Amino acid sequence: MTKSAQLTEVLLDRRLASFNRLWQMFMESESRIQRSGGKVVAKWRLFPPEIIYALGATPYDLLLHEGMTKTTTKDARTTAYAIEAGLSADSCIWNLTATSNTLSKGNLTPLNMFVATAGQCDISSKTWQLMSRDMHKPIYSMEIPIYDAASEKRATSFIKEELTSLFERVGRRFGHKYSERNLREEIKRGNEIRKLLLDLTGSLTHDHVPMTGLEYFLTHATAGDYLQEPEALTAILTEIRNEVMKRTEQSKAAPGITNDPTRLYYVGMAPQDLRFWNIIEDSGGAIVGCDTYLPLFHSPIPENGSLLKEFAGWIWKMPHHMPSLDRAKSLIPYIKQQKPDAVIIGNVIGCRNLSSSDRILKETFREELGIPVTSIEFGSSEDVTLLEPHIKAFIEMCK
């Protein structure tokens, strides 16, 4: 592994040649959309990108591109603009950073519109409104009702109407007429990426884990908006998959992963600081799965039948949207499949949504998986390396 050119302390797997192209593409996201000249829509991280592509626009995952601390220097972590706009300093740090970075660019931002997801994460919905107001850019809110198995019929019907309304209204604004054919094409394209990511996840079930946590996480995270160029991303992911498969065939683990590592499944919010993933391997562990972006890629979106209805049903069943207990139970098959020795639950201080599920997740995983589970918390001012003793001790205990 070598040091990244952009971040002196994050170690990338440079032997995974195709991943380096992905990393480069990721680092150039903003300049790429600035050059694109098309309509750019800021989306929440788990908003299905198909919807925006079907409107002839380009999705931009704001939390990923503006919230991750890879975004150049320490100054990028400033939260001043977000606090000035009205957010509390103790809000979710992902939202604070992304909002601050976005607002700091003022008119230079290439964003044309905000699409908020109401009903899934209050602070994201609110920050989207704040940014829209401050930057004089339009906002559209699409709502997802609460998950409750008893209300499936009306909830999916509600989402279907929300989708129809979004396509009509935003389409009108963008001068783009929605067609089911377009959406079907976009869903197919997204499903190709889903399949590649499922293959990568499958590769982590091997004893010799062929991919490090950082690379695995980033392949999923960056696919959240297909990196604005679905074809290019598909090509890169195909190469990554081929390289990873080759390692698997040769029973080679990724560099940096020890022999017989503690296999860890990661659940929850990810830290902004990418060094966290290095710490796992430095401590004798290996990531064998991660649910942070799983809701977007957990299963293919149905391509046939009544498209909007099926899509609505798929959205409603995205695991992160479920109440904690249902979410935990829906995750268990995915976790089991990866044969982990233990589970790490990641919480972000200030997150009132996913991180508030901690106790229920922990208890359910312990009861149903019978393996050790620990929780870690990331804050705004903490150095992620401070978590190292906790992770080391946990991994040691698992051995």
Added chain:
Amino acid sequence: MINPLMKMLRDRPESLRLSKESGSKIVGYFCAYIPEELITAAGMIPLRLVSGTSPEAMHAGEQYLQSYTCPYIRTCIGNKATRNPYYEMLDAVCVACTCDGMKKLQEYWKKYFNIPVFTVGVPQTSNRFRTRKQAIDYFREELDDLKKNLEKLSGTKITNKRLREAVRTHNLIRGRMRRLYDYLKEESSSISWRDVFQISHAGFLVDRPEFLKETTRIVGELKTPPRVEKKTDTRTRIMLYGSVMALEDTKVLDLVERARAKIVADALCTGSRFWRKDVSLDGPLMEGLVERYLHNTPCPNMTDTAMRLNYVIAGARGSHAQGMIYYSLKSCDTFRSEVKIFKEALKKELNIPTLLIETEYSPADIGTTRTKIEAFLEMLRGV
């Protein structure tokens, strides 16, 4: 004037115990989006659970939720865990799934506390986009389910007649409460905001027909001019807006009063917003409930900021408030994130300043809160 009602409030745990012994069922609910008319119509006793907010209950809630969760939500779990008398008597709870906190609250109640939990999904975009028929249809079906669940629990069918009667009672109560809020606007009001705040909380807990009688009496007394001429009240007039304010959560109120100011209006969901807008008795009653509860002045969890803002500006204008205190419970993102919008709008429309107070149920920040409030009031007075 309010002493008899306050006695009823103090005695309420005991009177509830007796009601329960005689076979009545008690249904608690969280969040103002639950139509308590349905509970009344099912022949059960509704309790809106916004009391018992102590540091102890809040910390007890941290056994379940992180310390960076809204203190009110933590308390709503902590009170059950610490066997608060109101919570111990509940036969079921209804939770409106509005903000993230409410959604988590119902999850923890369902998993750890062995009583039925009826959840109601509330569309957040409903006010702004009233043309979104799907929101109305969805909420209507959620209320239909709640109705069925309450009927099953009580063994009483909610007939049209019963529901009409319940709506009428609750409309009358809302009307009385609005009258009380109107009195606060007077320059030398005979009733204080503290009184109205306590009456409002009594209205969440005491027997509703008794409450109606008492509020009718109080309104009647306020109509009668006092024998002694009132002194001109020169205290600084403050409007209060923000997060849910519990019965015991009087930190801000106490500090305002000690600093020789008075609250003359509020836009709280435990205050005037709760009593705004009646349920229409014309047309189908369930549709009336949908219209009233979905389209009342919204909580900031809803996307329609403009409607909230208009209500606050109208309240501040009508009460001749000289400043506004924007009260935000720590970790209440939905309120906190709108502070700048309100601050700017109040300055622009009415030229009045806004003070943000961010706090929780703990005396730890009383010193800093006092300093902030005193400095704000001095600024208003031009000292």
